[in-house]
Amino acid sequence: EQIEKGGYEHFMLKEIFEQPKSVHDTMRGRLLVDEGVIKMAGIWDHVERFKNANRIIIIACGTSWHAGLIGEYLIEEYARIPVEVEYASEFRYRNPIITDKDVVIAISQSGETADTMAALKLAKEKGAFIYGICNVVDSSIARITDAGSYTHAGPEIGVASTKAFTAQLTILTLIAFKLGKHNGTLGNAEFMSLIAELDAIPKRIEEVLSSTHEQIQQISKDFVETTNFLYLGRGYNYPAALEGALKLKEISYIHAEGYPAAEMKHGPIALIDENMPIVIIAPKKGHYDKIVSNVQEIKARKGKIIAVVNKGDRQVSEMADYVIEIPETSECFSPIVASVPLQLLAYYIAVYRGANVDQPRNLAKSVTVE
Numbered sequence: 061e062q063i064e065k066g067g068y069e070h071f072m073l074k075e076i077f078e079q080p081k082s083v084h085d086t087m088r089g090r091l092l093v094d095e096g097v098i099k100m101a102g103i104w105d106h107v108e109r110f111k112n113a114n115r116i117i118i119i120a121c122g123t124s125w126h127a128g129l130i131g132e133y134l135i136e137e138y139a140r141i142p143v144e145v146e147y148a149s150e151f152r153y154r155n156p157i158i159t160d161k162d163v164v165i166a167i168s169q170s171g172e173t174a175d176t177m178a179a180l181k182l183a184k185e186k187g188a189f190i191y192g193i194c195n196v197v198d199s200s201i202a203r204i205t206d207a208g209s210y211t212h213a214g215p216e217i218g219v220a221s222t223k224a225f226t227a228q229l230t231i232l233t234l235i236a237f238k239l240g241k242h243n244g245t246l247g248n249a250e251f252m253s254l255i256a257e258l259d260a261i262p263k264r265i266e267e268v269l270s271s272t273h274e275q276i277q278q279i280s281k282d283f284v285e286t287t288n289f290l291y292l293g294r295g296y297n298y299p300a301a302l303e304g305a306l307k308l309k310e311i312s313y314i315h316a317e318g319y320p321a322a323e324m325k326h327g328p329i330a331l332i333d334e335n336m337p338i339v340i341i342a343p344k345k346g347h348y349d350k351i352v353s354n355v356q357e358i359k360a361r362k363g364k365i366i367a368v369v370n371k372g373d374r375q376v377s378e379m380a381d382y383v384i385e386i387p388e389t390s391e392c393f394s395p396i397v398a399s400v401p402l403q404l405l406a407y408y409i410a411v412y413r414g415a416n417v418d419q420p421r422n423l424a425k426s427v428t429v430e
């Protein structure tokens with residue numbers, strides 16, 4: 061096992077550090093920047109089905125569901141196809157309206173999650189076209205879908221999903237750009253500039269890992285005794301906030317909630333005092349001015365602010381108690397880059413609390429019962 065961990069203390073840390081490679085592997089053979097092409101046979105063979113879909117319904121559980129939420133932002137923005145994202149367990153029991161004009165995308169790292177499988181079968185019976193995004197090759201979900209894309213993140217051992225999540229975001233980004241180009245909703249110049257930026261995302265992740273790793277170990281020490289956390293983000297980074305909170309609660313057992321930053325005033329603001337740490341994702345591109353005013357509201361109530369900002373940031377950084385810098389990217393890529401320090405933060409807080417990060421209590425890597 062020590063050999064499999066490759067010198068890292070836990071699989072989770074190893075998998076966090078593998079992300080420059082796993083994201084690259086997910087794009088390998090698909091993203092051909094010089095030719096200006098995204099090659100995805102699973103999409104291309106059915107591209108009219110996607111284009112003419114009434115809507116795309118994304119079905120998933122847990123972390124994969126968070127990836128699905130970001131998929132909704134991506135596909136609606138670039139391909140202009142309506143998207144809904146559903147928890148598989150809710151979808152299957154609420155007599156959903158599905159027709160043969162719908163496309164269902166199932167996202168599952170393991171490809172074995174019982175609720176996702178059952179929801180898919182239901183959608184299939186009603187005639188929807190089913191597309192799978194799985195990590196485990198030849199898994200049950202991968203086998204029953206009509207088409208799909210593997211994430212190629214490699215085996216993920218840590219129960220808390222990290223590299224599978226960023227690989228899912230990478231696939232969803234490729235799908236959104238490919239469909240956008242085909243549908244004519246994403247112009248060629250923007251397409252070319254986005255794919256060049258996507259191609260460099262593994263490098264951005266590498267930068268984040270090396271520039272924030274030690275700092276996050278230090279920050280984490282201050283939160284070992286904390287009992288609650290709030291995570292806030294807007295737009296693409298709202299689901300990233302949900303995922304950051306999920307990582308923390310899964311492995312450290314600290315209660316954490318993710319919220320869209322603007323919704324804070326409809327509830328969570330009542331919780332804020334000097335004992336409440338708030339992780340706020342505030343990159344330049346993505347409603348930055350609005351985030352600044354959210355941070356002011358937190359500051360006025362003495363909340364402890366841990367801000368994830370772009371390099372060179374001033375306004376949010378001046379108000380924050382802790383500043384974690386990530387490189388600036390187009391908004392659609394920021395959840396990939398911002399997730400990395402949040403994974404590290406959850407990891408180190410959990411390690412310092414003495415928790416079993418690779419196998420947290422009561423959780424399973426793949427949930428094959430409902």
Ligand code: G6P
Nearest residue numbers: 122123124168169170173221424
């Ligand atoms: C379990 C795992 C999570 C995962 C979820 C969905 O709860 O602990 O990490 O996100 O299942 O799993 P899937 O394999 O379908 O992505």
